[in-house]
Amino acid sequence: MQFQLTPEYLELLRKAIGTNDLKFIMEQLKELHPPDIAEIFNELDLEESKYLYKQLDESEAGKVLVEMEDDKREKFLASLTSREIAEHIDNMASDDAADVIAELPDSVQDEVLSHMEDSEQASDIVGLMNYDENTAGGLMATELVRVHVTDSVRLCVRELRKQAEEVKNIYTIYVVDDGNKLLGLLSLKSLLTTSLSAKVKDVYNPDIISVKTNTPAEEAAKIMEKYDLVVLPVVDSLGKLVGRITIDDIVDVIREEETEDVQKMGGMEALDEPYMSIPFLGMIKKRVGWLTLLFIGESFTATAMGFFEGEIKKAAVLATFIPLIISSGGNTGSQVSTLIIRALSLGEITISEWLNIVRKEIKVGLALGIALGVLGFLRVAIWSSFTDIYGPHWKLIGICIGVALMGVVLWGNLMGSLFPIILKRLGLDPAVSSAPFVATMVDVTGLIIYFTVASIMLRGIIL
């Protein structure tokens, strides 16, 4: 029932394409769904793709095109004439069509639009292309079924039958007034369960949730999630019905949003493209900026340590614990900043609760600091029973390492919990490089904590 593209199956298909085995190919295409066929296209070369594409029926061809990987589709469309592209566009939903056309070079866009048979669809597409892709307008399709509030239910059913061919997934019928202002909705279920002679105005549901064309896509996603909607109408600034967003587009928005967040948290710019399609220079550009910034931040560690060069010369053994101590603070900070960023983005916490969060994280940081501090002391104690590396004062060194660890972990936990909240308060995205940024800050300050503790505890003994 579910399709899994195996290398063996791909080989079979390629062979059939090579030998022009139409019977086998048509059998396969009949069994497969457009997203499966698109997966196959992603693996074929251009000639094979063109051959296979010719065998698809018109309505399926458009769907396959939409589901293909962006760079594959780009290459494939570049090999077609504007007239051929226009034919496929005619069979797509308006939102998909606008997305596909927007990817084409400017000159080709105009040609394709002029070749389209359905001039109403063409002007819808031009309209959709004007919206920012990160807004509700950029997500919506214009195909929908609308009825007038003064119509009868019988007329609705007739209208629905007429439009059913054109509008793919109908879940809801929208009710508008004379001026196309959105008044409410009629579910298909209510159409089926109401008398045909009833008037729309007596049976429609006026309690409707809608968004504006300029509502951010992420907000539209949050609304559909919160109210469990499958489709969301979009109105212009005058309240006129201009389109609808379906849940499948929202699922894509959520995935993209999450990918951006994860990549930002990993210490780089969001890629905005699949890993394999991003070119070498593009990849460098997305990564080198933050690496440089983090490098500059981290280079203060060299400055800080410069002040303690004398101590390091006297007791090189202290230097050997530097990576351990500062990375423990950094790891703790990364953990908590991840927690806070996620909780903020899911709306589990708000920045007004910062004091509660700080109180909670001071306790947690103290507990984690004690745990790692004890581990640090044990590390020194155990090694001392095997080697002489820490000398006669190993107990004092061990306690010093333990205390420093406790301080650095507590400090890292506090900074890691506050930093995303401060970013958010400043109107910035808390996900931006938080984990590596927090780690860098904790590295610099952690060194100072460590050497200060050591200076106080070991002065006159080994320092």
Place this chain on the structure above:
Amino acid sequence: MQFQLTPEYLELLRKAIGTNDLKFIMEQLKELHPPDIAEIFNELDLEESKYLYKQLDESEAGKVLVEMEDDKREKFLASLTSREIAEHIDNMASDDAADVIAELPDSVQDEVLSHMEDSEQASDIVGLMNYDENTAGGLMATELVRVHVTDSVRLCVRELRKQAEEVKNIYTIYVVDDGNKLLGLLSLKSLLTTSLSAKVKDVYNPDIISVKTNTPAEEAAKIMEKYDLVVLPVVDSLGKLVGRITIDDIVDVIREEETEDVQKMGGMEALDEPYMSIPFLGMIKKRVGWLTLLFIGESFTATAMGFFEGEIKKAAVLATFIPLIISSGGNTGSQVSTLIIRALSLGEITISEWLNIVRKEIKVGLALGIALGVLGFLRVAIWSSFTDIYGPHWKLIGICIGVALMGVVLWGNLMGSLFPIILKRLGLDPAVSSAPFVATMVDVTGLIIYFTVASIMLRGIIL
């Protein structure tokens, strides 16, 4: 149109509850949707909640209960009798009802079930509670409209009208045979656009995608995403229709899945609970394990540096660059492991492409390494023009830092790209602590690279 819970509004409501201003409260409740009301409940205390809950009408009360935060609901239900809970459960969808009952203490569960009026619903719920919550069975609801393949369309419409009251969101009617085996579907659209005298067997769509009760929830989510489905039927091992999953549940699965991934990547166990509801000890438990493991891994840096104690004593200036060099490698590794984990989880890459990925990342790592290497040299050169800290051999020290940085960054990039792939190959979750784990490995190996480069380049000069 969209509800925003402000402190002022909350204050107004609380006052109305305190003064028993029923008129105002009923007006407000009429305007609000269940998810909005649930948001208000999350902010009220127990007495206020109980008062407000009594004012809700029956069908709304169940929906509000489902949308409330888990710990709020738990406390609220604990204040009700089993009989009261049973009344609310009667009005819930079977999947929500099963989730709510599963949270109750065992003894209360049986009492609630025995008090339910609708015994069919009660036995459905008991059935649903047997499924693992991370499978399709754990997500599905049993309410659906099914027709027999030999029925007429007219009978379907009649059946639909009869069941419409009970089944909330109807998008599809399922067609089954004598033995309840799932054969295909009829969309509501096709019901409306087909003659009433047609036979189901002549108009239904046999091309249906379904999952089994034991299909993992994440796989069900992937299928609904790929095929743009709003509802997905669930069959048992014999192919019999037992339930359906709706897209709103899948959106929740996606959010949870992403949260788990992000938290694991942040170097801890997934919380599985909202940030604010997890207790102190639970939080420590989720975090201390990985911190300890990372600590043990990182403590090899102390061991590695022990071997170079002589060098550090002779040239303490070298030690001051340690945090800078190893963290640059760690940051690079975190970036690339984040990229690879994300691309793997979105299906953009597969582990069979590992050689391509390594080739790509060697080039990227080299470019990033050269960039940071040059920066490292510049850091030394610029400081040298102001201070005497690096002495007469500052050029050589600068080159040594630059070369070490290049090597460590290239190495970090390579390890960061390979580690998630290796985890996945071993059947483990690539997200598990990858970024901090890679950083720890790079810290240890980076130190060795750095001191080896320094020993070769500076031997006889400052070492």
